[in-house]
Amino acid sequence: MATYSTNQFKNGLKIILDNDPCSITENIVVKPGKGQAFNRVKMKNLKTGRVLERTFKSTESVEAADVDEMNVEYLYTDGEYWHFMDPTSFEQYAADEIAVGDTAKWIKGQEVCVMVLWNGAPISITPPNFVELAVAQTDPGLKGDTAQGATKPATLETGSEVKVPLFVDEGDILKIDTRTGEYVSRA
């Protein structure tokens, strides 16, 4: 089992904390004058995306996480798994619902996503920041309603719902910011 000592901590280092893989985002030495040093560490849980803070006694060792990150292309879903392919090796990976999470709302096929692998298995999929998706259903905008910033709901081809301006029609291709889940423009 590989381990890291606190003096090897740096941003981006992957460690196991509470049985989950985490990536260190900040490492600060806390030291009362001449005495024992402690490391106050901020890290992101790579499974849940949650940020957590933990203090370690200096020289304490923690288990290293075998984590890889790669770009993969989304192929299809069979309802249970979402299938992705490494475009350089053509190797395919099946990610479950937990790993895919909200990303499923934004991908329809061929998008290049960032996949995090832990011990060789996908644990998280991040979609491109912007995706282009067609409107599957939306009510027609009322003629003459020109109120600034007025919106209506629209369902996209992937099943997700976004708020769109009144002029958007069914069949329009929209650019969506996946980080906020908001409409950007017509593509």
Place this chain on the structure above:
Amino acid sequence: MNDIRWRSSASNEMFLERALLLKNIRAFFDARGVVEVETPVLSHHATTDPHLDSLSSRFRDETCYLNTSPEYAMKRLLAGWQQAIYQICKAFRDDELGPNHNPEFSMLEWYRPGYSMEQLMVELAELVEAICQGSKFALLKFSASKKPMFERLSYQQAFENFAGFNPHQASSAQCYQIAIEKNVEIPQGLTVDDALDDWLDWLLTQLVLPSFEKDEFTFMYDYPASQCALAKVSENKQQVLVAKRFELFFGDIELANGFHELTDADEQLQRFQLENTMRKQAGKKYSAIDEHLIAALNSGLPECSGVAVGLDRLLMVLTANTCIDKVLSFPWNKA
């Protein structure tokens, strides 16, 4: 094209403030007959302090070390000369990086033959007052009309007031209980099997230091004998053995550490050996003991007190900055 990372992120006023700080320190000691000295930054010896690690370099085939403080060399000067001396130099410490730490930092250290710990605390307060008043760009709160205030607390008083227990009679298990009761986070790796001092250090950062007056200076003195480092140990009024050691804080930030210096060569050698045992237990490398210092103590170090002040932190306090990077020309990420 627009890469401006080569530039210092500190302001020009900061450079002037630092220049003024150095000038005021030199004027202060010059007026008092304390002589400026220089000692090597590069040494054949690494520190034995179990809580410090020296940075290493190389000369020909020999690994050599950057000093973590000029203490040993200055004591060797004192033993041969008996003269009040001061030094402004760079010190280096491995693995220290954060809002209050840079691996390379500026240190003022001085020694006063014949001074007690209390006398040196008075002189340090006078120096800080002179620096505050002589500073041009510092906060208005240290103007000539409002002098800085200095609180004085023994280590025991500080713990009794702000953590609710007597540190000289505590155990690691009790500290653990207090941490639970007071809802203090317990660091991963800190257990009841760890030394009491590790627990006291942690509770100091979590309960005691945050309770110090925010915008004032606090002296804490008479440390537990187990935290003596290079200080003399003697009985206090309650017949408890304490280290004649003090630290100066501004709010919760440590600015200085001073000792009534240990002069006994045999005891110094034993402490170095104990420190190396502690280093081994912590999985750190053994550091060869500086035999020149032991020999100097054997030949006779005058009774004296000495103190080291972190000048970058003092500059942080003067300019109301909470990050050391703001007062350095080029902090570690730009050095």
